[in-house]
Amino acid sequence: MSTTDPQIKTLAQPGGRGRAACARAAEAGPELATALRRALPFLARKRVSITVDPTRCTSFADLAADGSIVYTAAFNEKSSSTRGLVLFDEAALARVLDGVLGGGSATTLPSAKLTSAQNALASRVSVGVLRAFADALAARLGLTLEPCASKEIDAGAAVVVALVLEGGGRVSIALPLGCIRTDEPSADPARVDPGIEAAMTDVELDVVAELGKVRLSLDAIMKLQVGDVVRLSLPLDEKARVSAGGAVLFHGRPTASGEVVAVALERSVG
Structure with a gap:
């Protein structure tokens, strides 16, 4: 972040609430990595892997003083009326600018x-x-983010999720601590009749593996023909979500089993 960015007063590191917010934000890490691939298709073309750094809680003042940040984009979070930032270090910005023009290997700006x-x-x-x-x-944390022209950020704590690109580069999102709810009441488990519970175990549900989706205009959809190839948003080396009854249960790796598409379960959710 350049010296022209707003100067923000340093705040003390958050305590327990900050840790809880970090834990919630960390749940969105895999989805954010997939989102970055979707926004920057050259990452998938070049098979650039993305890892998620441990989520951390810091102050916006510390982010303003971080000399490794060279470009920021601000956003509003509507439900909490707070503002945050998407941040690029030099290597990430150089690769983005190079990548959208057909390259993607440059890690320094000219x-x-x-x-x-x-x-x-x-x-x-x-x-x-x-x-x-x-x-x-929006899907994972129920947040509503909108681009914002102003980069004036209120003093306060930020929860930072950093995505690290293989070969160099870091793209981070700094969420205001106040926009992440950590106090959702957990419902007490309802008492279920043992007979009903035993009978329910035989009820069948559709298990859905979400291999990807793509947004097309109505005009493009009407022009689809047999033989066309529809490219999905999920790269071949990315994780697919496996759900049942609307709840995500696992993340898995797309593969093949015999002559059918399959998903190898690699990580449980929750």
């Missing part, structure tokens, strides 16, 4: 200051990344 054309390209791409992140966080 100069310390972006040209007007580079700024325009970075703005367009960062909005796409933010919208992809917004979809993921």
Whole structure:
């Protein structure tokens, strides 16, 4: 973040609530990684793996003082009326600017200051990344993110989820601590008649493996023909979500079993 970014007063590190918020935000890590791939298709084409750093709680002042951050995009979170940031370090921004033009291997910027054309390209791409992140966080945490032109950020604590690109580069999202709810009441388990419970174990549910989806205009859908190939948003090396009854149970790896598509379960949810 450059010295022209807003100066924010340093706050003390949050305590238990910060840890709880970090734990909740960490749940969205895999979805954010998938969202970044969707927003930056060159990552999938070049098979760039993405890892999620441990989620941390810090202050926006510390982020403002972080010299490794070279570009930020601000957003509003509507439900809490708070504001956060998507942040790119130099390697990530260089790879993004290079990648959308057909490259993707550059990890340094040609100069310390972006040209007007580079700024325009970075703005367009960062909005796409933010919208992809917004979809993921709406589904996982119930947040509503919208792009914001102003980068004036209120002093306060931030929960940071950092996505690390293989080969160099870090794209992070700093969520205001106040927008992450950690106090949802947990319902007491209802008493179920043992006979009914035993009978319910034989009830069959559809197990759904979400291998990907793609948004197409109505015009594009009407033009689809037999023989066309529809490219899904899930890269071949990304995890698929396996759910039943509307609840996600596992993350798995797409594979093949005999002559059918299969999903190898790798991580349980919850």
